Each structure stands twice: as structure tokens, then as C-alpha cells.
Amino acid sequence: MQSANATINGKEPDVIHQIPEDLFYLHHPKPVRHEILESKTPLDSKALENIDISPDLHRQPVTWSDKIAFYTVRILRIPTDWFFKKKYIHRAVMLETVAAVPGMVGATIRHLRSLRKLQHDGGWIDHLLHEAENERMHLMTWMRISQPNWWERSLITLVQGGFYNMFFMLYLISPRTAHRVVGYLEEEAIVSYNSFLKEIDNGNIENSKNVPDIAIDYWNLDKNTATLRDVVLAVRADEATHRDTNHHFADRILVGHEDLREDIKRAFEDHDKTKKMAGLTNEAPEKWKWSK
Numbered sequence: 001m002q003s004a005n006a007t008i009n010g011k012e013p014d015v016i017h018q019i020p021e022d023l024f025y026l027h028h029p030k031p032v033r034h035e036i037l038e039s040k041t042p043l044d045s046k047a048l049e050n051i052d053i054s055p056d057l058h059r060q061p062v063t064w065s066d067k068i069a070f071y072t073v074r075i076l077r078i079p080t081d082w083f084f085k086k087k088y089i090h091r092a093v094m095l096e097t098v099a100a101v102p103g104m105v106g107a108t109i110r111h112l113r114s115l116r117k118l119q120h121d122g123g124w125i126d127h128l129l130h131e132a133e134n135e136r137m138h139l140m141t142w143m144r145i146s147q148p149n150w151w152e153r154s155l156i157t158l159v160q161g162g163f164y165n166m167f168f169m170l171y172l173i174s175p176r177t178a179h180r181v182v183g184y185l186e187e188e189a190i191v192s193y194n195s196f197l198k199e200i201d202n203g204n205i206e207n208s209k210n211v212p213d214i215a216i217d218y219w220n221l222d223k224n225t226a227t228l229r230d231v232v233l234a235v236r237a238d239e240a241t242h243r244d245t246n247h248h249f250a251d252r253i254l255v256g257h258e259d260l261r262e263d264i265k266r267a268f269e270d271h272d273k274t275k276k277m278a279g280l281t282n283e284a285p286e287k288w289k290w291s292k
């Protein structure tokens with residue numbers, strides 16, 4: 001291995017010139033919510049509260065695949081509740097290390113399939129990678145707020161080793177169940193962030209104004225007023241997007257309509273996105289629809 005002071009032909013290499021220019025820019029992934037992307041002004045608490053996320057939305061499990069996904073997530077919640085109790089920030093760190101895995105696994109498997117079958121991926125890979133990056137930004141934010149101890153770091157490594165491999169196998173066997181699992185994990189994430197908000201509102205967790213720069217940049221928060229509560233609201237809004245996307249992906253596999261391109265094209269052509277996207281779910285039986 002070359003040391004930092006290595007020479008080439010007796011001269012010090014001009015290392016900086018060897019770095020491609022675009023690596024000099026700081027890259028953050030784009031946020032996932034259109035409210036954040038489109039806002040011309042920084043978002044304050046009121047703007048974040050006004051993001052419509054339907055925090056109580058629950059997808060009723062109907063098929064066997066749904067039920068396996070639903071009860072698996074419910075069972076996984078028991079040791080998590082027992083371990084973290086009301087340590088919501090520590091819980092968020094653990095949650096996000098797990099939450100950032102499925103998008104990357106799904107994208108990897110679909111990428112390989114696209115290469116193998118010489119077929120377009122239907123527009124999924126980009127969404128799945130975007131989800132994984134968004135979850136990683138959640139983790140980067142919580143890491144700056146709470147430093148996990150050695151025991152929690154060991155647990156994260158252990159859980160990642162198990163979860164990555166199990167989720168990879170599940171995605172190979174049944175991508176529909178895998179996306180449904182993520183949909184339910186996201187529902188549980190919203191429940192956890194709801195409780196986190198409640199603890200802040202009740203004064204049990206300090207609503208610190210010490211918000212990391214990465215969070216202010218990423219969610220375009222108002223740096224003069226941003227608090228811990230704003231970060232929780234922003235993260236919770238992202239989780240709602242993942243919940244809706246993953247349940248939608250599971251539904252699309254169920255109805256055998258996986259190519260996103262046609263619908264996206266139609267939605268943009270007609271300028272009536274909601275109606276067109278709802279038109280797709282009309283193909284599914286009534287029982288597959290969302291329930292409150």
C-alpha cells in the first residue's frame with residue numbers, strides 16, 4: 001500500500017488533479033417529499049405540521065402474504081419496545097439502520113434482474129435507491145443528536161447482518177411480501193415517531209434547538225427556529241412516503257402491473273395525477289383499498 005508521501009519517478013504526485021471534478025461537490029441525496037423540494041422558503045414548525053401524511057393510515061392485511069408481513073413486523077416490534085422503552089432517539093438510530101436496508105436490497109436485486117433479462121426495470125430502481133439514501137440521511141441526522149454506545153453499535157452490526165440477509169432472501173422469494181413488510185415497518189415507524197412527538201409535547205424530552213446542520217440543509221428547515229420537534233416531523237413525513245410507496249409497490253406486484261413508466265407518462269400528460277393513479281388501484285378488488 002502506498003503511503004500519503006509516496007512519490008512517482010521521484011516527484012510528489014499532484015493528487016488533487018487526479019480527483020474527478022464532481023467529487024469536489026458535497027452531495028446530499030434529494031429529499032423525498034414534494035413539499036420540501038418545492039418550498040421556496042425554509043420550513044418552520046407550522047409548515048411541517050401542515051404536511052398531510054395521514055399518520056393513522058393502516059393497510060389492512062388481506063392475502064396470506066399481507067398477513068405474514070403484518071404479523072412479522074408486529075412480532076419484531078416486541079423486542080424493540082422491550083429494549084428501547086422510551087429512549088426514542090436511540091430507538092430512531094436503530095430503526096434507521098434497519099430502514100435503510102430494504103431499498104438497497106430491492107434495487108440490487110432489480111438491477112441484477114434487469115441485467116440478466118436484458119429488460120428495463122420499469123422505473124423501480126431509482127425509487128428504491130432514493131428511499132435507501134433518504135433513510136441513511138435520517139440515520140446521519142440522529143447520529144449527530146445521539147452517540148450510540150459500544151453495546152448499541154454491536155447490536156446494530158448484529159441486526160444488520162441478520163436483517164440484510166433475511167430481507168435479501170425474502171425479496172428473492174417474494175418481492176410482494178418484502179414490499180409489504182416495508183409498508184408495515186413504515187407504519188410502525190410512524191407510530192414510534194408519533195410517540196416521540198408526544199414525549200416532546202409533554203415535556204419529557206427536551207425540545208432542543210441544537211439541530212444538526214445536515215438536517216437543516218436536507219429538509220430546508222428554518223435555521224433560526226428549527227428544533228428537535230421539527231426534525232421528528234420531517235422524518236415522520238418521509239416515513240409516510242415510504243409507507244405509501246411500499247404498499248403501492250406490493251399492490252402493483254399483486255395486480256401484475258409492475259411497469260411504472262406508462263402510468264407516470266399518463267399522469268403527466270393528463271395533469272390529473274391523483275385520478276390516474278387511483279384509476280390503477282380501481283383494478284384491484286375493493287378489499288385491497290386503504291382503511292383508516
Ligand SMILES: [Fe+2]
Nearest residue numbers: 096099135138
Ligand atoms: Fe427513516
Ligand SMILES: [Fe+2]
Nearest residue numbers: 099186239242
Ligand atoms: Fe422509512
